Every structure is written in C-alpha cells, then in structure tokens.
Amino acid sequence: MTTAAASEQRGRSKERTPLLETRSIGKTYGSIVALRDVSTSVHAGEVTCVLGDNGAGKSTFIKILSGAHEHTSGELLVDGKPRRFASPREALDAGIATVYQDLAVVPLMPVWRNFFLGSEPSKGFGPFRRIDVKFMRQTTYSELAKMGIRLRDVDQPIGTLSGGERQSVAIARAVYFGARMLILDEPTAALGVKQSGVVLRYVAAARDAGLGVVLITHNPHHAYLVGDRFVLLKRGVMAGNYARDDITLAELTREMAGGAELEALGHELGERFTESGVADELAAERRRT
C-alpha cells in the first residue's frame, strides 16, 4: 500500500511540528481518574494507533482530542500551540474530525443529508435562504463513488447501508470537509473481515492523502497493518509508546493480550495447559524479549 514517496514523506515528518501533540494529558471525573499522563503525537501522513482493553481510557482520550470533553491536566497542542476544545465544533474548526463507531451517522436520515449534516451548503438570501439540494445530492454521490461505494439512491436512509459503508461515508465526509486530522473510534470493531478491509483501505488512503490519523482499536493486527506509532493504554495510564520500528506485531499482540499478566495467568492455570504447552510457550516468549 505504502509508496516510496509516501514513506519518504513519513520519514520527513519526524522533524516537522506535529499536527497534534499531547503532553501528560489527563482527565478526572470528580474524584475518579479516567486518564493520566498520556504523551504522544500525531503527524501529517501518519497513523497513530491507540490500543487498549475495555476501560483502558481509549474513549476518554479521544473525547479530549475531539472536543467532547475538556482535559483536566496536561497540555493539548495543535500545530505547536496549546488549545482547549469546549465543543466538537471547535475541534472541527481546527481541522480535527472524529468518526465514532456507533455515532457516525443519523440512521433514519437520507445519505445525502447525513453527508452534509452540520455543514450544509446554502444558497439564496433572507427568508429564501435554502440548502442546495441538487449540489448536495450530486456531491454525495460522486464523493462516495470515489471511495467505491455505489449508491442506487442517495435518498435511502443511511441506516440501510452496511456497517463498513457507514464508516466509509463518515470518513469520506470528514475528508471532503477538509479535515487535517481524522480520529477513528474502533472503526473495525463490529465489522467482519471483508468490511474491516474496506475501512482499513480508506484509513490508508486518508494517510497517503496527507492526513494525520488516530486509530483507536483493540485489534493489534488491524493496527499493525496501517500504524506508524502505537500508544498502549492500560487502566487509564500510558503503558507504552512505540514507533513502528521499535516493536514487532508479535510483541504488540502480546502487550495487548496482557503480557506479564497473561503469563501469570498461564502459570496459575499451568496444570491444565501443561499438555498443550501454552504456559511454556508464554514463558519462553517472555524470556526472549
């Protein structure tokens, strides 16, 4: 997927100011610490993957980036300047678009209305100011066709599309409206293998188009296919921050699976697994790394 030019661009990006950077960022809800001390960066033309188990703080992290919640500690820098987002609108205006797994679209509304929701183009003056329906319908059709989604009718409720297509519509929308950075919340979680492939292809396409991408997932295989940087979250704290060169898929998978904890569990359940050799394998792998 990656061309020589793209990888060269990705190499260069190291010296440039990151699109977005977090420094020891954290969030508390009352007395509950949901997230603390997460420091990472997102560059244009790169994919930063955020991995973690349920409750690791992934959603808190993206809520801060997308403007849904304000952070309570640390710093959020956009283009090197400290920012706070009071609403998703402010994040959008800064070029940061978020695509949520279940919340990407309004299911009962037609595809074309969804595509332009919140940023509807208007024409006419005063009381006759109206949305440009013809333009909206045609643009929706052609933009989706570019992504390989052929609609028979842009008027069909978007809820009738498949999960992968809905995600892709949301990604196409973000790209069309000039997002510089795309945050994708578990885009492949509810999808089958083929549909996941469709979505990951658009993630790579967005990256090659020069967008910075934050991909939230709990699937290390999906992450490793497209990722340049991997942030591991565990119980609200950052457990690791690796560049692609510093970690292999096997290591990433093991980290995700629980690493040392899983190994301990392996010993605990050792008697049952002795014959299958799972515990030995885990211990051997632990020694190697």
Next chain:
Amino acid sequence: MMMSTQTAAVEADVQPTPGRLLTRMLRRPEVGAAIAAVAVFTFFATITESFATAGGVATWLDSSALFGIMAVAVALLMIGGEFDLSAGTMVGSTGLIVGILATHYGVNIWLAVVLALVFAAVVGMANGLLVMRTGLPSFIVTLGTFFVLQGLNLALTKAIIGQVAVQGLANVPGFFDVKWLFGSTFSLFGTPFQVSIAWWLGLTAVATWVLLRTRAGNWIFAVGGAAVSARHVGVPVVRTKIALFVVTACAGWLAGMLQLFRTSTVQASTGVGQEFIYIICAVVGGCLLTGGYGSAIGAALGGLIYGMTYQGIVFAQWDNNWLKAFLGVMLLAAVLVNTYVRKRAEVSR
C-alpha cells in the same frame, strides 16, 4: 473489490438517478395519512348529505385548522425528539391573558396580544431549558408545566375576575381590528371560510419549507434521530431543541388567539386534554414517537382527519362519544401502518 472500485470510478460522473416514483412516494412519512384522509372524506361524504357541500367543507376545515396548527408545531417538536404536554393548556393561558388584561385591566388589546406571545415564548424557553439542562425526559418536565398552567389558569382567573370565564371582550376598543387578523372569515364559492384555515395552510407550508429545505430542518431531523451523533458533527443540539419548544408554545398562542377572537370569550379550562390529540394527529401523520422521522404535511393531514371525523359524526347525528373510540382505532392503525411503510421504504430500493 477491485472490480467494483473501477466500475465506481467510471460512474462517478453520472448523476444520481432518482428512484422509482412509487418507491419515492411510499417513502414519504405522510403517505398513510393521505390515504386515510381520502377514506374518511369518502365515508362521510357518502353517508351524510351536507358533508361534501361548501358549507360542510367550511365547517370541518375550520375544526381541522385549530387542531392542525397545533399538530404541525407538535410534529416539529416530535421530529426533534421531544414532547410538549403543556401545548393544550397554553391555548387557554394565552387566551386568558389577553382576555383579562383587556377587559379587567384596560390594557390596549394589541399590547395584550403581544404580551401573551411573550408569555408563551418564555414558557416554551423554560420548558426547553429545563429539559436540556436537567436531561430529564420532556414528557415529565412538560407534564409539570401542564399542571402549573392548568392550575394558574383556574386559580388566577377566579382570583382576579371572580369567575372562570372571560366575557365582554367584544366591547373592548380595537377588538374588531384584531378580530380581522384572527377571527374573520373570507368568502369562497359564496361560503364564508374561517381565517384560521389560511393560518393553518400557511403554517404547514412554512414548516414544510423549513424541514425539507433549510439547515434548521436538517438539524431538527438530526437532533431527534441521534442527538449525540448530531452534536459530534457540529449541530447546535441544545439551541435547536429549545427553539422547537418555543415554536410549539407560540403555536399554542396562535391557536389561543384564533379561538378567543372568534368567540370573544375564553374558559379557564380551555385546551386541557387537547395535548394528546395534537400528539395523535402528529403520529397519524407519520411522526415516530421516538423522533427523527415525520412531516409537517402529515401532521396537517392528521389534523384534517380529526377535524373531518369530529364534524362528520355531528353531521351523521351519531353519539359524540364515538369520536374517542375512532381516535383510538386511528392511532393504533397509524402506528401499525407507519411501522410497515417505514420498513418497506428501508428495504425496497
């Protein structure tokens, strides 16, 4: 996958083809209500003599208008995902405010009308703010407002003028100027039609324009269909919903003025019990109770069906209690038809 990508690239410049006409029509939320309206009309036109005459039409259109105006406003609110149970009593409250201010305190009648509108807007705003700030269901919040208004209507009216109905409004200076706006008639085919019908048609047209052709309309569908998703793409959810509450309350003011200036009297109990009829009209017109789907034309048709039945039963000289039974059957049928039509529209492409 490659195949379809290439095909898509070739067809990217092709204009989207509109779906088949029948499918497109079936996909409209008001289709069920339109069919039902024709059926109800045919039924009463057949079994009674006066139903289809100009005079008959003027009578049931007038009835339909008062319910239709409120049904359209309530439908907008329902599409936006909220209810307003105080909409009925608002009709009484605004009428009483104008009546008492003009007859008892001698306030200029135009000023009284404007003050009543301000009152409606403030109550609508309060409803909206309470719902959005507390996150409580609007059903509960506006049930509270409903009882507050109902109690105030009776208690304050009794305390101020010593009776439960305002009278003598026709003697107030300027009454007939305002009556021209809200209570006059216009002649068509030699038959007088109430001006309320014009208000009803006008409001339905404006609401349809707003819903289908403006940004605000797109936002109304979105906040009712999936408020969180809407917020994430930058739709001002709170502002949209509060505006809808204000519009509904102001529609209550309009209905209040239309009734007040026609009869020149208002009862303290006016409008109580009507709020569910508005909701039923909206649902019959294709609104989903869960929000995000519906139409203003459908709600107007819902009002039309109710108005036709209301007067049709009178024309047929039946016991008036049949109306409630009919209303219940109509509501159940509408919900079933809506569910069926919507599922069909979503599958057949």
